[in-house]
Amino acid sequence: MTNPGDYLFHPEYGAGLGKKVGDSVNVNEWKALILGQMLLEDSVATTPEPTVTLTLIDMGVSCSIQYTDAVSGTPATLSFDVTR
Template sequence: MNDLDHWVGADLGVSATGDLAVAAGDTRTQQRIVRRLCTNPGDYMFHPDYGAGLPAKIGQNADLPALRALIRTQVLMEDAVAKLPEPEVDLVQISTGFSITIRYTSADTRKPVTLSFDVNR
């Protein structure tokens, strides 16, 4: 299955022919993880448990172990992420937000995947 190629905070992707680009495989999963982590809980009316709301936590006293657990829980809600081995989350507070690295196993390919990104104001 494909999704529109869209990273949170960026424009929709465009293909070489000028059409809307699609994201598949690991790229699709990575985009879905970032979207889930940046969405505030309750923003999707019919999915109240969707989202970690990480941008809203910038500037607060960060409880890094609790945030790691929140990220791991949200990542495991994605069907394309294997439940075992459990995802590993590295989280560092930076001056403008958080730097996050997630290592997980693809449920589709059973191969390890690494996703690194920053959540900024």
């Protein structure tokens, strides 16, 4: 949900989903944004690649990300909703 420019000392950080609130949902674009950001995180293993699932919900999108912790090798899930 972090937008680029939100963090003063890391202006390039963020996928920019917060700016998408209220826009039409382009599932492929959103998945690419989320996956791209996840792969930049040191704590996320690149193999296996994270899996991003988007589901349309009333007034928004529900997002579920399955990934592997890079340090422990433990599978993890991150879920959140992007609503208008």
